[in-house]
Amino acid sequence: MGRLFAVEIIYRGIFQKTLAKNISRGIVLAAHQAGKPGISFGRYSDSPERNGIPAKSFAIVGTDQETLERGMAKYEPKEVDITITVDDTLCKGVESWAWYGLQPVNKLLKQGGTLIVTSRETPEALISMAHRKEYPYQLCIVKGTVSFSGLWVYKDDHSDVRILGTIARILPELFTLDSLKKVIQDEWHDAVKVSSAERAYERFTSTTVRPNQGNPETPYKFDLPKWHEMGEGVAIPSIPTGKQIEDPGTHAMGGYRPDRNPTFKKFSTRTMRPVVDFDTCIKCTLCWLQCPDTCFDVTPDGLYDANMQACCGCGVCEAVCPVPNCVTMINETEFRDNSSQWEAWKKDKSGYKTWLQQKIESRPERSHGFRYRGQYKEQIPEMLEIAREG
Numbered sequence: 001m002g003r004l005f006a007v008e009i010i011y012r013g014i015f016q017k018t019l020a021k022n023i024s025r026g027i028v029l030a031a032h033q034a035g036k037p038g039i040s041f042g043r044y045s046d047s048p049e050r051n052g053i054p055a056k057s058f059a060i061v062g063t064d065q066e067t068l069e070r071g072m073a074k075y076e077p078k079e080v081d082i083t084i085t086v087d088d089t090l091c092k093g094v095e096s097w098a099w100y101g102l103q104p105v106n107k108l109l110k111q112g113g114t115l116i117v118t119s120r121e122t123p124e125a126l127i128s129m130a131h132r133k134e135y136p137y138q139l140c141i142v143k144g145t146v147s148f149s150g151l152w153v154y155k156d157d158h159s160d161v162r163i164l165g166t167i168a169r170i171l172p173e174l175f176t177l178d179s180l181k182k183v184i185q186d187e188w189h190d191a192v193k194v195s196s197a198e199r200a201y202e203r204f205t206s207t208t209v210r211p212n213q214g215n216p217e218t219p220y221k222f223d224l225p226k227w228h229e230m231g232e233g234v235a236i237p238s239i240p241t242g243k244q245i246e247d248p249g250t251h252a253m254g255g256y257r258p259d260r261n262p263t264f265k266k267f268s269t270r271t272m273r274p275v276v277d278f279d280t281c282i283k284c285t286l287c288w289l290q291c292p293d294t295c296f297d298v299t300p301d302g303l304y305d306a307n308m309q310a311c312c313g314c315g316v317c318e319a320v321c322p323v324p325n326c327v328t329m330i331n332e333t334e335f336r337d338n339s340s341q342w343e344a345w346k347k348d349k350s351g352y353k354t355w356l357q358q359k360i361e362s363r364p365e366r367s368h369g370f371r372y373r374g375q376y377k378e379q380i381p382e383m384l385e386i387a388r389e390g
């Protein structure tokens with residue numbers, strides 16, 4: 001039997017679906033150039049309501065047809081040579097469905113395999129987000145902002161060919177740079193894209209991630225019921241009503257926290273999260289009313305605390321809040337836990353204010369959308385610089 005190569009691309013459905021498809025298709029076409037058969041296919045992203053939900057594409061290539069067919073007998077690869085994630089916030093983990101809980105981004109990666117991330121973060125920041133593995137692997141950063149390349153409203157930023165050029169360097173047995181250049185020319189008819197792939201190939205660097213590095217937490221998970229534990233017929237249990245909340249200072253009970261889905265948590269759905277200035281909140285209720293995911297807990301003192309188990313990071317609360325700078329959306333890479341902001345504020349108001357200010361100043365740029373008119377224009381020079389530097 002020959003050798004089987006497997007690459008997975010983790011992306012945000014549906015916005016990055018075309019980008020992921022272009023990468024997985026590019027892998028298979030480049031491998032075909034050297035006579036290796038392959039197939040690319042997607043998982044989890046077939047419905048518009050999965051906007052922002054982590055999804056996957058796979059590219060499977062064999063050195064011969066029989067090897068490919070044997071490999072494809074599996075529903076989904078159990079291990080991969082390369083994992084690509086085109087949104088760095090997914091380094092915290094992937095929860096595609098309410099089936100598994102949170103899967104580490106590097107879960108399927110083989111020993112010595114490579115995790116490719118498009119990001120402006122440092123290797124240290126990304127390593128601290130990804131869960132630990134028992135064996136070493138390589139981390140390669142393709143410098144860039146989160147790309148929606150392939151979406152009709154978004155300009156092509158060459159993320160697809162830059163990632164393909166990086167793969168040619170990491171795994172030349174899969175396909176060579178010459179094969180890739182031919183595919184790019186044939187498929188896209190674009191010499192500039194060819195040179196972007198070449199530049200990514202030449203500028204490749206990687207960092208070894210050791211078993212003692214990374215997030216030591218056990219990823220959130222739950223047990224699925226076995227078939228014999230399921231009830232007869234179809235029963236969809238309703239969500240129970242919520243409970244009151246305890247004030248961490250006075251221990252008085254009050255407010256209201258709705259009961260939420262006990263299995264599906266939205267930790268990995270969002271790329272941003274709201275931070276709330278409780279000192280300036282006027283308790284107008286608009287964020288609570290308008291949040292599409294009912295994620296605000298009403299606190300005993302009548303404030304509104306965005307619960308991170310339920311928040312999908314849409315930014316509606318920021319848009320509807322009438323008080324300037326009371327709610328601010330911040331890039332998810334800035335956070336390491338999902339604890340209550342209101343509880344932190346109650347325990348230490350001046351410490352919370354300092355934390356809030358530091359978070360707001362640390363990441364003025366958005367993962368999607370804009371805080372004010374003209375922000376996009378201001379960010380263009382910096383984005384061009386990133387593209388030039390590779």
Ligand code: SF4
Nearest residue numbers: 291311312314315317
């Ligand atoms: S970003 Fe705001 S409105 Fe959107 S889900 Fe989170 S708390 Fe709700």
Ligand code: SF4
Nearest residue numbers: 281282284285287321
């Ligand atoms: S919309 Fe703003 S001011 Fe109104 S309750 Fe929510 S956080 Fe407070």
